[in-house]
Amino acid sequence: MGDRLKRLVAAGILxxxxxxxxxxxxxxxxxxxxxxxTIGVFAGSYWDIENGYYYRILDxxxxxxxxxxxEYEVTYTSGILKSDYSEWLAEKLxxxxxxxxxxxxxxDIPTFxxxxxxxxxxxxxxxxxxxxxxxxxxxxxxxxQENGVQVALPYECAxxxxxxxxxxxxxxxxxxxxPDWTWExxxxxxxxxxxxxxxxxxxxxxGVSGYSWEDxxxxxxxxLFDEEGRSCDFTTPRIGxxxxxxxxxxxxxxxYNVSGRDFSNGNVAFQPMMFSEYRAYKSRELSxxxxxxFEWECITMPAGPSGDNxxxxxxxxxxxxxxxxxEEAAWELMKILTSEKEIQKEIFDYSEGISPLVDVTESExxxxxxxxxxxxxxxxxxxxxxxxxxxxxxxxxGYEDAREQVSIAVRSILDSNSNVQMEQIIxxxxxxxxxxxxx
Amino acid sequence: xxxxxxxxxxxNKTQDFTSILQAPGLIFLEMKVLNxxxxxxxxxxxxxxxxxxxxxxxALHFLIGAGSVPAYSWxxxxxxxALCICLLLLxxxxxxxxxxxxxxxxxxxGIILGICTLTGFGYTGIVMLLLADTMRYRIDWKKRIIxxxxxxxxxxxxxxxxMYSLPHVIPLSQMWAYYRQDVRNSLLSVLDMLSLLNxxxxxxxxxxMTLSQTSEKERILRLNSQLQMANRKLExxxxxxxxxxxxxxxxxxxxxxxxxxxxxxxGIITGIEACIMLxxxxxxATKEQLRAIAEVARNGITDVRHSVNALxxxxxxTLSLESAIRKLVEESEKSTGVKIDLVFPExxxxxxxxxxxxxxxxxxxxxxxxxRHGKAxxxxxxxxxxxxxxxxxIADNGKGCDNIQSGFGLxxxxxxxxxxxxTLSYSGKDGFVIEAxxxxxxxxxxxx
Numbered sequence: 001m002g003d004r005l006k007r008l009v010a011a012g013i014l015x016x017x018x019x020x021x022x023x024x025x026x027x028x029x030x031x032x033x034x035x036x037x038t039i040g041v042f043a044g045s046y047w048d049i050e051n052g053y054y055y056r057i058l059d060x061x062x063x064x065x066x067x068x069x070x071e072y073e074v075t076y077t078s079g080i081l082k083s084d085y086s087e088w089l090a091e092k093l094x095x096x097x098x099x100x101x102x103x104x105x106x107x108d109i110p111t112f113x114x115x116x117x118x119x120x121x122x123x124x125x126x127x128x129x130x131x132x133x134x135x136x137x138x139x140x141x142x143x144x145q146e147n148g149v150q151v152a153l154p155y156e157c158a159x160x161x162x163x164x165x166x167x168x169x170x171x172x173x174x175x176x177x178x179p180d181w182t183w184e185x186x187x188x189x190x191x192x193x194x195x196x197x198x199x200x201x202x203x204x205x206x207g208v209s210g211y212s213w214e215d216x217x218x219x220x221x222x223x224l225f226d227e228e229g230r231s232c233d234f235t236t237p238r239i240g241x242x243x244x245x246x247x248x249x250x251x252x253x254x255x256y257n258v259s260g261r262d263f264s265n266g267n268v269a270f271q272p273m274m275f276s277e278y279r280a281y282k283s284r285e286l287s288x289x290x291x292x293x294f295e296w297e298c299i300t301m302p303a304g305p306s307g308d309n310x311x312x313x314x315x316x317x318x319x320x321x322x323x324x325x326x327e328e329a330a331w332e333l334m335k336i337l338t339s340e341k342e343i344q345k346e347i348f349d350y351s352e353g354i355s356p357l358v359d360v361t362e363s364e365x366x367x368x369x370x371x372x373x374x375x376x377x378x379x380x381x382x383x384x385x386x387x388x389x390x391x392x393x394x395x396x397x398g399y400e401d402a403r404e405q406v407s408i409a410v411r412s413i414l415d416s417n418s419n420v421q422m423e424q425i426i427x428x429x430x431x432x433x434x435x436x437x438x439x
Numbered sequence: 440x441x442x443x444x445x446x447x448x449x450x451n452k453t454q455d456f457t458s459i460l461q462a463p464g465l466i467f468l469e470m471k472v473l474n475x476x477x478x479x480x481x482x483x484x485x486x487x488x489x490x491x492x493x494x495x496x497x498a499l500h501f502l503i504g505a506g507s508v509p510a511y512s513w514x515x516x517x518x519x520x521a522l523c524i525c526l527l528l529l530x531x532x533x534x535x536x537x538x539x540x541x542x543x544x545x546x547x548x549g550i551i552l553g554i555c556t557l558t559g560f561g562y563t564g565i566v567m568l569l570l571a572d573t574m575r576y577r578i579d580w581k582k583r584i585i586x587x588x589x590x591x592x593x594x595x596x597x598x599x600x601x602m603y604s605l606p607h608v609i610p611l612s613q614m615w616a617y618y619r620q621d622v623r624n625s626l627l628s629v630l631d632m633l634s635l636l637n638x639x640x641x642x643x644x645x646x647x648m649t650l651s652q653t654s655e656k657e658r659i660l661r662l663n664s665q666l667q668m669a670n671r672k673l674e675x676x677x678x679x680x681x682x683x684x685x686x687x688x689x690x691x692x693x694x695x696x697x698x699x700x701x702x703x704x705x706g707i708i709t710g711i712e713a714c715i716m717l718x719x720x721x722x723x724a725t726k727e728q729l730r731a732i733a734e735v736a737r738n739g740i741t742d743v744r745h746s747v748n749a750l751x752x753x754x755x756x757t758l759s760l761e762s763a764i765r766k767l768v769e770e771s772e773k774s775t776g777v778k779i780d781l782v783f784p785e786x787x788x789x790x791x792x793x794x795x796x797x798x799x800x801x802x803x804x805x806x807x808x809x810x811r812h813g814k815a816x817x818x819x820x821x822x823x824x825x826x827x828x829x830x831x832x833i834a835d836n837g838k839g840c841d842n843i844q845s846g847f848g849l850x851x852x853x854x855x856x857x858x859x860x861x862t863l864s865y866s867g868k869d870g871f872v873i874e875a876x877x878x879x880x881x882x883x884x885x886x887x
Contacts, residue, residue: 004532004533007528007529007531008528008529008532010528011524011525011526011528011529011532014521014522014524014525014528015521015522015525015550017521018517018518018521018522018525018553021514021517021518021521022510022514022518022553022557084496086499087496087497087498087499090498090499090501090502091492091493091496091498093498093502093508094489094492094493094498094501094502094508094509095493096512096514111499111502111503114503114506114507115502115503115505115506116507116508116606116607117508397506398503
């Protein structure tokens with residue numbers, strides 16, 4: 001019996017040991033001599049615009065954090081390109097040394113949340129009385145949720161807006177559209193400006209370039225996929241409306257494929273763009289490079305009949321690693337990065353996005369700064385309106401591929417002459433089949 | 440709570456059956472080693488693949504496909520090894536009863552689930568170890584089938600695709616997707632082959648286990664019959680002992696009778712001789728002497744009565760011969776289940792005590808012999824009076840005896856009958872038959 005007991009005890013100890021090892025709890029038990037926080041961050045701007053202030057805001061945030069918690073040492077690996085960043089993070093996950101705190105591009109939230117790399121923030125948020133979720137633009141804040149659980153906080157964001165070539169509109173005698181303009185207004189203006197300006201009869205001035213089905217779908221309130229991306233409803237009348245609208249828009253160009261280059265050459269009246277681009281190219285340093293031959297402005301997106309002037313929002317998030325052993329400290333640093341006004345203000349200095357904090361973005365100071373930066377009298381109301389009516393496009397692991405399927409469907413429907421509704425039903429089946437077999 | 444039905448088959452180390460009894464143990468060991476090898480193989484390949492993903496820069500792609508982060512580098516082999524050792528230790532722990540066994544199987548299954556989670560459910564044959572372990576116990580077939588069915592259901596549950604939807608499970612094929620299609624296929628087929636080998640060893644184990652369990656049963660049966668034989672001999676010895684004690688006691692009593700009777704008779708004879716001489720000289724003194732002699736004779740008789748009473752069979756003390764014999768027959772039937780037919784003559788009364796004793800003893804001894812030695816199921820006891828002879832014939836349907844060895848019983852019977860001047864004959868040809876003829880003292884009958 002003694003032998004039996006010994007074996008049982010040994011087995012029990014081993015079992016306990018392996019459970020501890022697998023769950024990773026042991027990391028919290030090991031007392032650390034130096035308190036260390038690591039941050040995962042990429043080099044350069046999230047908005048793909050080289051500005052030279054790679055780590056400025058982060059360094060300031062770290063400095064502020066160190067003032068409050070001097071016992072902590074905070075490090076980050078510099079020089080990881082944005083294009084390599086997600087892969088770098090994945091490798092760190094596989095190797096088991098994920099940073100305690102890391103930036104997550106909006107598209108990667110579902111991926112990292114699905115594999116359980118992001119620590120749910122629910123209890124940290126409820127326990128922390130200082131933290132106020134209401135300080136964020138709700139769209140930006142809520143998009144940090146995955147399956148109803150907050151897993152990331154917005155760090156900076158940018159809505160997509162409609163860029164207008166004011167020179168063309170002035171020349172054609174058309175006033176700048178209202179902020180609550182519609183597809184019909186949009187079509188009317190496009191119709192007016194699409195013509196030959198040099199008298200040759202060959203059309204060389206166009207209405208719009210780069211207006212995608214996603215723009216049309218989002219401004220018409222289309223909800224294409226379910227939460228997990230397992231099914232898709234492609235048959236709704238809203239989609240029918242959007243496709244008809246795109247058809248009419250395309251017909252206006254009389255078959256010519258208008259490109260972004262046409263817009264930068266000053267031959268196109270409208271082009272949807274991220275607000276970050278507006279800020280980048282309006283700023284004095286870069287204004288000579290692009291869009292220099294004409295006056296331009298950014299306004300809200302035109303609303304569809306069943307939707308509103310919705311802007312799609314792109315957001316860069318900060319998330320906690322689910323394996324962090326320095327939860328409290330990492331959360332404090334995360335709060336400094338995302339909800340400390342002083343730090344968030346710097347986004348307008350050193351980045352091209354805007355702060356997801358309502359107070360920061362809508363402050364006088366910010367308006368002055370944008371005014372000073374762009375040199376034009378930008379109507380801040382337009383930005384506020386866009387932020388308030390911003391929507392985050394659906395996201396789930398494998399969204400890119402699903403989107404590609406929809407792109408093919410829309411393109412195919414636009415190219416064919418058959419009944420749109422019939423085509424919708426056919427493609428609905430195809431896309432759903434794809435989603436079902438995807439995983 | 441100890442349940443003796445749950446013993447391990449292997450724990451009996453006897454000389455003659457060693458080889459077949461140890462074979463299942465050896466095969467079980469082989470199975471364990473093979474399973475460890477398979478898990479080692481899976482772990483090594485998985486580790487290499489995981490390393491490969493990070494080297495090739497396809498970690499993100501892998502993670503998206505996998506849907507969860509696998510245990511990283513050193514953790515994976517460590518956890519698998521710890522769980523394997525844990526499982527082996529548990530397998531080596533014997534159980535004493537069914538609740539213990541059930542708890543053990545459940546815990547072991549949990550550990551196996553853990554190992555399979557870590558190894559992406561690429562190999563689920565470890566469950567066969569559980570099955571093999573359970574087969575080592577002496578469990579009756581009903582319960583055994585319940586165990587087998589339960590474990591098989593658990594095994595089937597593991598083999599389905601369902602397990603892939605568990606959290607933290609990355610299918611092995613996904614984990615090995617790092618390799619080129621053909622390389623991965625050959626790796627998976629190696630795994631399949633090893634798994635098949637495991638199944639074959641398991642089947643061999645089951646066959647050998649069944650064989651060893653049958654031989655074990657035979658051995659137990661043989662031991663059992665030996666034990667029964669020894670037991671029977673012991674019983675016989677005990678009964679013989681009782682009889683010998685009785686005989687000794689009888690002899691002692693006989694001596695006593697002789698002594699008291701001899702003493703009285705000697706006194707009487709001496710007294711009578713004195714009386715003969717005194718009779719003419721002193722008639723009064725002779726009378727006195729004769730009175731004394733009468734006293735001695737009376738005392739003698741009293742003594743003899745006492746001694747004889749000590750010799751009498753209990754039944755005869757209180758009952759008549761017929762009642763005593765009927766009672767004897769009835770009791771024998773009741774206690775042994777043997778059918779005994781009794782014919783008792785009507786014209787047999789007023790026998791002397793010693794005659795009654797001898798008749799009773801003959802019947803008693805014969806019935807006892809028929810049951811004990813002859814294994815008879817039917818005994819026929821027939822007593823009849825022919826003129827002045829009493830004929831007793833006791834026949835049984837037992838196995839009889841070709842070479843009769845006159846043992847204690849027959850010897851005593853002979854002695855007793857000799858005392859009454861009777862004759863005894865017996866034969867063991869067809870069952871066992873004892874015939875005795877005892878002359879009856881007619882005078883005594885006429886006198887009364």
